[in-house]
Structures are given as C-alpha cells and as structure tokens.
Amino acid sequence: MTTAQLVEQIKKKQSFLCIGLDVDLNKIPEHLLKEEDPIFAFNKAIIDATHHLCVAYKPNTAFYEAYGLKGWQALEKTINYLNSEYPEIFTIADAKRGDIGNTSTMYAKAFFDDLAFDSVTVAPYMGKDSVEPFLAFENKHTIMLGLTSNKGAFDFQTKMVEGKELYKQVLETSKTWVNSENLMYVVGATKAEFLADIRKIIPESFLLVPGVGAQGGNLQDVCKYGMNDSVGLLINSSRGIIYASNGEDYAGEAAKKAQELQTEMAEILSA
Numbered sequence: 263m264t265t266a267q268l269v270e271q272i273k274k275k276q277s278f279l280c281i282g283l284d285v286d287l288n289k290i291p292e293h294l295l296k297e298e299d300p301i302f303a304f305n306k307a308i309i310d311a312t313h314h315l316c317v318a319y320k321p322n323t324a325f326y327e328a329y330g331l332k333g334w335q336a337l338e339k340t341i342n343y344l345n346s347e348y349p350e351i352f353t354i355a356d357a358k359r360g361d362i363g364n365t366s367t368m369y370a371k372a373f374f375d376d377l378a379f380d381s382v383t384v385a386p387y388m389g390k391d392s393v394e395p396f397l398a399f400e401n402k403h404t405i406m407l408g409l410t411s412n413k414g415a416f417d418f419q420t421k422m423v424e425g426k427e428l429y430k431q432v433l434e435t436s437k438t439w440v441n442s443e444n445l446m447y448v449v450g451a452t453k454a455e456f457l458a459d460i461r462k463i464i465p466e467s468f469l470l471v472p473g474v475g476a477q478g479g480n481l482q483d484v485c486k487y488g489m490n491d492s493v494g495l496l497i498n499s500s501r502g503i504i505y506a507s508n509g510e511d512y513a514g515e516a517a518k519k520a521q522e523l524q525t526e527m528a529e530i531l532s533a
C-alpha cells in the first residue's frame with residue numbers, strides 16, 4: 263500500500279487508529295480455547311468487529327513466536343485473512359528486526375514477500391546496512407524505532423552524543439539512506455512532548471505511535487505535537503482494545519473501545 267492510499271483511508275474512515283493484535287492465550291476468552299486455532303479465531307472476530315473503525319492492524323510477532331509453529335501459522339492466517347477480506351487495511355508486522363545486510367534481506371523477504379505485510383518494524387542500532395535492505399522493497403514501509411514508549415528509552419536514546427540526543431542523530435542520519443522515503447518511525451505516545459522536536463527533523467514522515475491505553479499515553483497531546491498536513495500518525499492500542507472483555511461479548515466490547523478512539527479522532531480531524 264502506498265502512503266497516499268493510507269492517507270485516503272484515514273480521511274475516508276475519519277480514523278488513524280491501529281489495533282494491536284498481541285494475542286495472549288492466558289487473556290483471551292476461555293471458550294475460544296476449544297477452537298482448533300484459538301489465536302486466529304480471536305483475531306478474526308476482533309477484525310470483523312473493528313475493521314471499519316481503524317486503518318491498520320499490528321500483530322506483534324512475539325505473541326505468535328511464543329506458541330511455536332501453531333503461533334506462526336496463526337500469524338500467517340491472520341495476514342492472509344486481512345489481505346483477502348480487507349485489502350484496504352495497512353498491515354504492520356511488529357518484529358523489530360535488523361541485522362547484517364544479507365540477514366536483513368531475509369527478514370525483509372519473510373515479512374514483505376512470504377507474509378505480504380505492508381510494513382515491518384526495525385531497530386536501527388546496527389546502522390545503515392542493516393536497514394537499507396528493508397528499504398529496497400517497493401511500496402513497502404520500514405518503521406524504524408525513533409523514541410520508544412518504555413522507561414528504558416532514557417537509557418540510551420536520549421543520551422547526548424556530539425551535542426545532540428542520540429535519537430535525533432538516528433532520525434537525521436536515517437534521512438540520508440537509500441530509499442529513505444520508505445521510512446516511517448516509532449515514537450511512543452508516552453513521549454508526546456518530544457514530538458514537536460521530532461517533527462522539526464522528520465516533518466513529512468508517518469509516525470507509528472504506540473502507548474495509548476494500557477501505557478497511559480494521551481491521544482490529544484500526541485495529535486497536538488505530532489500531527490502534520492496529511493495527518494502523519496498511526497495511533498496504536500493493543501491491550502486497551504482487544505482485552506476489553508474476556509467473556510463471549512469480547513469482540514463487541516473491543517469494538518466499543520475502538521469506537522471511543524475513532525470518535526475522538528474524528529473530532530480532532532474536523533477541528
């Protein structure tokens with residue numbers, strides 16, 4: 263999917279919500295455990311109930327890898343279901359990869375070619391030659407960690423390096439990489455006040471903003487500092503939506519939580 267198509271979807275749905283499919287078998291409704299593939303059954307119901315309220319889904323691969331072959335198969339079924347039933351949805355494999363060049367190429371093939379995700383999250387720590395192999399894929403997006411939502415973000419990312427915070431150096435340098443137009447960036451919703459500075463470095467780029475909901479990030483603040491002329495934001499909530507209820511009504515309750523965020527987003531967009 264191109265960025266222009268994503269912006270079109272945002273305008274049409276009046277939503278820039280991304281729903282995180284971080285499926286934990288200890289948290290899903292008990293009755294689903296009798297299904298042949300409880301993870302896929304859960305995802306399918308959540309997707310069917312919420313697809314009109316969001317523009318993206320983000321399965322975090324850890325939650326699938328943790329269940330071995332069955333987990334990976336559930337991930338594959340989920341992305342195939344999204345691509346066949348809801349092709350207008352932007353898909354994010356949250357895998358946080360990045361390695362020496364030839365290995366990164368194989369990671370990129372896994373998520374872009376084999377699984378056909380629109381995007382994958384990547385950690386920038388190994389530098390240019392670890393990220394450029396992802397950027398080489400046409401009409402695919404590489405979502406690089408910029409400033410993360412966790413406390414540990416202050417361990418390294420905000421340290422001063424040659425008179426500037428490390429995360430700013432990383433953002434600036436990434437703009438010089440081949441095919442950098444295929445980059446998007448992660449900025450945690452818990453770090454909303456940093457967004458004004460971040461927008462000075464990457465004014466046009468799309469930002470994936472996790473941390474609204476369970477981690478306490480605030481949607482209004484993120485929009486105030488982070489929104490650009492083409493919206494430029496994908497706000498992710500995972501646990502705050504998908505675990506709204508662990509009863510038979512889980513999909514409907516998840517839709518209610520998604521609807522609350524979509525309504526708030528529509529108000530922001532029309533302001």
Ligand SMILES: O=C(O)c1cc(=O)[nH]c(=O)n1[C@@H]1O[C@H](COP(=O)(O)O)[C@@H](O)[C@H]1O
Binds near residue numbers: 356448473501
């Ligand atoms: O790359 C991410 O998506 C990510 C980056 C970050 O800085 N913080 C962060 O929480 N995430 C992911 O976003 C999701 C947040 O989930 P909830 O806190 O349940 O909404 C998880 O899948 C995290 O792994």
